[in-house]
Amino acid sequence: MRNRAVIYFLTILFFFSVSASGQKLVDSPISRFNLGILEPAGSFRSIGMGGVGTAIREGGSIYYLNPASYSAIDTISFIFDFGMDYGLNVITNGSAHHTSDDMNFDHLMMGFPITKNFGVGVGILPYSNGYYSIAETITDGDPGYDEVTGPYTSLHMGSGNLNTVFLGTGINIMKNLSAGINMNILYGTLSRVNEFVFDDYSNSYHDDLSETSQLFGIGLDYGLQYMVPIKKNYFFNAGISFSSGRHCKYDYNYALTKFTTLNVIDTLVYKENDSTRAFLPGTFRAGISFGKKNKLTVGIDYVSTKWSKATFEGAGTYAADTRALLFGVEYTPDRFSNYNFLKRIDYRLGGHVEDNYLIYNGQQVKEWGVSGGFGMMLRKTPSKINVFFDFTRKSLAATSLSHYENYFTMGASINFYNIWFVKHKYE
Numbered sequence: 001m002r003n004r005a006v007i008y009f010l011t012i013l014f015f016f017s018v019s020a021s022g023q024k025l026v027d028s029p030i031s032r033f034n035l036g037i038l039e040p041a042g043s044f045r046s047i048g049m050g051g052v053g054t055a056i057r058e059g060g061s062i063y064y065l066n067p068a069s070y071s072a073i074d075t076i077s078f079i080f081d082f083g084m085d086y087g088l089n090v091i092t093n094g095s096a097h098h099t100s101d102d103m104n105f106d107h108l109m110m111g112f113p114i115t116k117n118f119g120v121g122v123g124i125l126p127y128s129n130g131y132y133s134i135a136e137t138i139t140d141g142d143p144g145y146d147e148v149t150g151p152y153t154s155l156h157m158g159s160g161n162l163n164t165v166f167l168g169t170g171i172n173i174m175k176n177l178s179a180g181i182n183m184n185i186l187y188g189t190l191s192r193v194n195e196f197v198f199d200d201y202s203n204s205y206h207d208d209l210s211e212t213s214q215l216f217g218i219g220l221d222y223g224l225q226y227m228v229p230i231k232k233n234y235f236f237n238a239g240i241s242f243s244s245g246r247h248c249k250y251d252y253n254y255a256l257t258k259f260t261t262l263n264v265i266d267t268l269v270y271k272e273n274d275s276t277r278a279f280l281p282g283t284f285r286a287g288i289s290f291g292k293k294n295k296l297t298v299g300i301d302y303v304s305t306k307w308s309k310a311t312f313e314g315a316g317t318y319a320a321d322t323r324a325l326l327f328g329v330e331y332t333p334d335r336f337s338n339y340n341f342l343k344r345i346d347y348r349l350g351g352h353v354e355d356n357y358l359i360y361n362g363q364q365v366k367e368w369g370v371s372g373g374f375g376m377m378l379r380k381t382p383s384k385i386n387v388f389f390d391f392t393r394k395s396l397a398a399t400s401l402s403h404y405e406n407y408f409t410m411g412a413s414i415n416f417y418n419i420w421f422v423k424h425k426y427e
Helices: 002-019 044-048 067-072
Strands: 077-092 097-115 118-129 132-138 152-174 177-198 206-228 234-243 246-259 265-273 277-280 283-292 296-305 322-331 346-360 363-377 384-395 404-419
Touching (some): 044 346, 044 363, 118 177, 206 277, 346 384
Antiparallel strands (some): 077 097, 077 404, 097 118, 152 177, 234 283, 246 277, 296 322, 384 404
C-alpha cells in the first residue's frame, strides 16, 4: 500500500512537472545568438561540485552525464529527483548595471534497477534558454543618430527554450567495467523579435524583424566506467562518455516588415524552410573520481564540444568549439552518526573554467565559476534534500558589447529514495 501511494504521487508529480517546464525569464544579451544560453548539465548534487559526474557512481543518485553509472543503482530501490532553481543575472559595463531574476522548474529524473548491476534512468531537463528583453533609445548626439530619421527606440526581445528528454540504461559488462547508453530527444521553440520605432510615430514606417526556430531531434549518448579495486572502502573510478551528433528537424521562419500607426503592413522579406535540417555536434567527456566510500568524493572532468561543426541559422558566424575543466569535492563527516545532524550532512564545493560557444566580434566569450552546496537526509530515510549555490561570470570584455554578466544561481531538489518489493514487518 505504501509503495502504491508513492507510485501514484510520483506519477502525478511527473505530469505536473512536464507541464510546468516553462522558461526562465532572466535577461542576457547572449541569449540573442545561436540556441540561447546553454543550461548547466548535471543534477544539483553535480552542480554543487562544479558539474562533475562522468566518473562518479553512487547507488542513491542519478548521474545521467554518463549512463554507465545507472548500473550502480541499488537493487530493489527507486530514485526520484525533482528540482527548482532561482537565477539572478547582473549585467555590468563599468558604468551601468541591469538586474533580472526568476524562479522556475529545472529537472525531473527517475532511476531504478532491472536486476543487480543493471539499471535504468529517465528524465526531462532544460537544454537552453532564449529569453531576453533589451531596449535602447537613440537621440541627438548618440552614436547611430541620423538627422533624417530622427530619434528612435530599438527593441530586442526573445522567448522560448529547448528541453531534453532522456531514457537510458547501464549494465556491468565485466567485474569492474560498466557501459551504458542514453537516447535523448531535443525539442523546443525559440522566437526573436527586433523592432525599430521612430519618435515621429505617425509619419514614419517602423521596422519589425522576427524569426522563429523550432527544433526536434533524437541523439544517443554512450558511456563507460572502470572501477579500480581498492581495499578498505577507498575507490578510484575513471569514466568517459560521448554523444553522437544530432540531426534535427529545423523549421525556420524569417520575416522583415514595415508598419505604420494606420496598421499598414508591408512585408519586405519572408523566408520559410519547413524541410531544413540542423546539425548539433556531440560532446565528449572524460573524468576521474576517487575518495573513500560514505566519506569523501573528489571528481575532475574535461568536457569538449565541436560547436564549429554545427549547422543552423547563425551558427557559421557565431559558434565556436568549447572546452571546460570541472572539479569538485564532497565531504561527509559521519554519515551514520546517530546524535549529530551536522555530521550527517554532505558538504560540497567545486568550480569550472570554460569557453562559451559564442563568438562576438571575433572574440570568444569566456566564463568561470565557483559552486557549493549540501545534501541533508530526511528523517528516518535515505532520501535527501540537495541544495546548491553557483556564481558564474561570463566575460565579453574587449568587444563592442564590452560587459560582464555575473550570474547567481541557487536551487533545491528532493531526491526520493524508496525500497520496492520489501514487505515491512512493522508500520
